[in-house]
Amino acid sequence: MKTHIRINKNADLIESLSTDFYTIRTKDSVDLPSGLGSGTVKGFYFPSQLNVYIGSHHLHLPWQLETINEQDSTTFCIFASIVSNKITIKKDGEWVDMNHNGPNSILFYSAGSSVEIAFPPNEPFKTLFITFTSETIRAIIDQPDVLKGLTPGSPFLYLSETTPEAVNLIRKLGSISDENGPSRFEMYIALLNLLRLTLYRTFVSKERYNYSGLLKEDVEKLFSIRRRLMENSHLTLKIATLAEEVGMSESKMIKLFKQVFSYTVYQFAQKAKIIKAKDLLTTRNYNVSEVGYMVGYSNMTHFAKAFKKHYKVNPSEYLKSVLSNRTSTYEIRPTQTIS
Secondary structure, three states, X not given: OEEEEEEOOOOOHHHHHHHHHOOOOEOOEEEOOOOOEEEEEEEEEEOOOEEEEXXXXXXXXXXXXXXEEOOOOOEEEEEEEEEOOOOEEEEOOEEEEOOOOOXXXXXXXXXXXXXXXXXXXXXXXXXXXXXXXHHHHHOOOOOHHHHHHOOOOOOOEEEEEOOHHHHHHHHHHHOOOOOOOOOHHHHHHHHHHHHHXXXXXXXXXXXXXXXXXXXXXXXXXXXXXXXXXXXXXXXXXXXXXXXXXXXXXXXXXXXXXXXXXXXXXXHHHHHHHHHHHHHHHHOOOOOHHHHHHHOOOOOHHHHHHHHHHHHOOOHHHHHHHHHOOOOOOOOOOOHHHOO
């Protein structure tokens, strides 16, 4: 099934989906048609044309969503997957992977861009879609490079890696409907912080080809290592192997990785395992032992201890809450608590 959404001035994604699905919206949400799958997309609306839409669904059929951001819409869009392993997007005419093990990528695009996102069947998805205008940003940011980047001109589409801080903000926003999710005020603050991070990284750091004073080529290598760790969370990758693959010395890679991501390589690898474990438990397709083995743990006691250290709940308790539809969000602890 393919859905076409046109983003115009003052567009409401819920209204557009309702029209395309031939369904009736309920307040600020719309249900997926039963033939496509189960789930809901819910809209949250804030001042200065800042809107966020949270989708949570499980598909019976493949779904291809095309968003056509009209040239005169003056709207900017950010898309991220919160729980997914297989979403792909069409970029420059070719399908590329969007996410692995959660929100480690952000798709950011302007008016005049057309984006297609493919969701495969039999997978649980939780997605985040944000729309805003340059007026939204002028009210909170006065950085010249950011405002210049948002000036109407040539359309752009960026698919980039997220920072650890952005990952936590995306997961927090995705938990708004959970029993112990953030309040509307907390959600608004998280949204503003995510916009700030995305815009600074896109228009300030990227234009100057550096990240925290590093060379662009070194930054690309570091994100390549980060992506490798996320995609292979079930494996134990050696420092020497990673350094050799990207053409860095071990000492340089270890130092710069910690500088950019605020985690050591080992800490980040452990974090990737636990994030993957949570996503697998959320699918309801596996028990705790199966998930522990799938992410590379041979000792379930060690797995349970590591999971609780990150999410403040045992994996068995978390799975129980998922099965009873009472999933809460457990924030990842600060870096210094990870050993």
